[in-house]
Structure formats: C-alpha cells, structure tokens
Amino acid sequence: MSIIKLLTSSVGRKILMAITGLLLAFFMAFHLFGNLFLFVGEEAFNAYVNKLHQLGFLIRIAEFFLVLFVGSHAYSGILLWIKNRKAKKVVSSYSKENTPSAARSAAFTGSIVFVFLATHWSTFWYKFNFDLQGMSYYYVVTESSVGFGSPAVSIFYIIAIALLGYHLKHGIASAGQTLGIVGTKYESIYDNLAAIFWFWIPLGFISIPVWFGFLVRII
Template sequence: MATVALKFYSTSIGKKVVMAITGLTLAGFLLVHALGNLQLLWGPARLNAYAAKLQSMGPLVWAFRLTLLAAVALHAFSAVLLWLQNRASRPVRYQVQQYRETSYAARTMIWGGPIIALFVIYHLLHFTTGHAHGTFVKGDVYANVTVGFRVWWIAILYIVANMMVAFHLYHGMWSWLQTLGANHPKYNHWRQIFAAAFAGVVGGINIFLPLVVLLGIRK
C-alpha cells in the first residue's frame, strides 16, 4: 500500500491529487472561517461567544489545527516539487510568449502560495496570539479586530492579501475538480462558475469586514 502511494506520489498527477485534496480541505476551512467572522456584524457579544465556544472544544481544536497544518505542509511541499519540475522542463525560455487561455490567477498560483503563507503567519500573530497586536486582549475578538482594522494600512494589507486568496481560490476551486477527474463537457462551465462564486464569497467576506471597520460602520 505504502509503495503504491509513494509511486503514485512520484508522478506529477499524484502530487496534484494531493494538492487538490489538501487545497480543498483548506478552502473548506476558509469558507467556514469567513462565515464565522461574518458575526462581527452582529456585535461583540455574538462574535466573542462564538470564539469562546470554539475555544471550549479542547483537544478537538488541536486536532483541527494539526490537520490544517498538515494540509498546508503537504500542499506547499507538493507545490514546490511541481514548481521545480516545471521549471526544469523548459530550460531555454521563449523570447516572445503569448497566452490565450490561461488566467492571471493560474499564472500567479505559485507566487500566491508563499505570499498567502506569510500573510497567514502575520494573521496568526496578529489576531490569534496577539504578538503583532499592540492592544491584544485575549478573548475579546471583537475589540481585537476592530482596533486592528482601524489602522488603515493593516486594513489595506488584509484587503490586498485576501484579494490574493480569492485569486488563489478561483483557480484552485475548479482545478481540484479537473485534477480529481470530475469533468463532463456539458457541465464544465459550471466548474468555473462554482469556482468564481466560491472565491467571491470567501474573498468578498474577508475584504468586506476590514472595510466595514475602516469605514467606521462597525466600531
């Protein structure tokens, strides 16, 4: 079994399948995370209660965190291997190269990855551990967020980073279908629509929230 898995992983398709599955896991988390954050609109009581409830799940939180961490690691590791393979596959580049089909999102996947990773680290230090937050109060998520986003450049940073996340999600959310072999000529355009919708919802919420705070709609 192990050898079969390794053999499978040794092919580029195997690595892509791993990326698809881990990517899907992370995307699922992002959706839930974004929907949860939306409770900011209902005020401090509701958001802080939600955060407290999540914290109270004890070991489950850690299991969840470890799963995500493993997914990120596998996703990134596979991406790097594929990137190295792809770089090596064209040692001499074209003088002139034009694209017809590919999207900005597809071409920036490989750079989007590390940038998002850096952002996530900052985000964790900022809102989860508080190390990058001047007035961090453990447990008061609402205050932490609103205070954080009131600094205009932090809000802009979040907005820009989440645009990248949205692009990454757009290409990723139809790619995993293609990679796992889910295709049918009749329904294929729905893959793109689904991907755009997913990226739009997650990215939209994540951009909407800092904006709401920055514009003073929520204080």
C-alpha cells in the first residue's frame, strides 16, 4: 500500500489523528509551563516571551508544524465524522445507547476547540507578534480587551478549555486503542498519563482566566 493510500484510508486517518492529537497534547504541556510564568509576575513572563522570540526562525518552524497538525487533525476528524454518519444511516441497530457520549460529542467539542484556537491566534498570537503597540506582553494577557481584562474573554476561555479537556479525554483513550496500547501491560500507565493531559493540564490553563479575569479583581 502506498503512503498516500494508507494516509487516506480510514485506518490511516485514525493513526494520523492519534499521532497529531498526542503531539498537540505534548505542546499544551510546554505551553502551560510558559504561561505559568504569569503567576510569577510581569518581569518573569515578559522575559520568558522575549527568550522564546529570540529563537526567531525556529519558533516559526514550530508554529508551522502546529498549524499543520491542527489542520490535518481537524480535516481527518471531519472526514471520519461524515463517514460514521453515513454508516449510522445504513446500520439501523446503531443507537445512541451504544455510543459513548464523549465519542458522540467529539465532533462538537472539536469544533469549539477549533473556534477557540482561531480566536486565540487572531488575538493573543497576532498581538504578541505584530500589534504590541508598546504594551507589555503581561498586560496584553492579563488586562487588555483581547485578554482577561474582558470578563467575556475569560468566560470563553474557561468554557472552551473545559471542552478541550473533555475532547482530550475521549481523544487520548481513542488514540490508545488506535495505537494498540489498550489491552497491553502499558494500558494502566497510559491511562494515568492521560489524566495529566485531559484533566490537570486543562485545569492549569483554566486557573489563568479564573485568577486574572476574576479572583485577582475581587481579592
């Protein structure tokens, strides 16, 4: 089977989704680590972003791959969703009861995550790279109207990232099956690591809009 045929088959698409999804989850761990400098303070966060930007071209290459992974993950997901819908119409015994709710809603949560990422890039990423207007990076995130200075943005981030966690819960379990980890001696290690990525890391992200969007203004 040629590589093109493999990648465009259902199995190939599932493998591609599993690998790109897991790589994106690893990126989230790295991204959260950087964002947690917000809690250290303005100087620390700005210094971290400046260090990152000093990597210049390397960052652009990493961003290119991130967009490629998000794009191919979403594209394969949409094609598989369409195929499953068609199959559902043919197999009449297929009912809501035998489909895990997370799997059924993966397309919905995935779409919200996609909207979240498009918003996130066109605001934070764009401002950081092309429209800083002398503002501090810390200020853009914690005070500006595209950041957590706006309660609407904060609420949007909290809901979208919670849905992202839910999407990952299903996605990581599904990737474990696709990659043949389920049923092996590594399954329990995989499940424990999965919880870090679908629960703890999203919770870490959520703590940022909760704190800077609301708590810091009340306390």
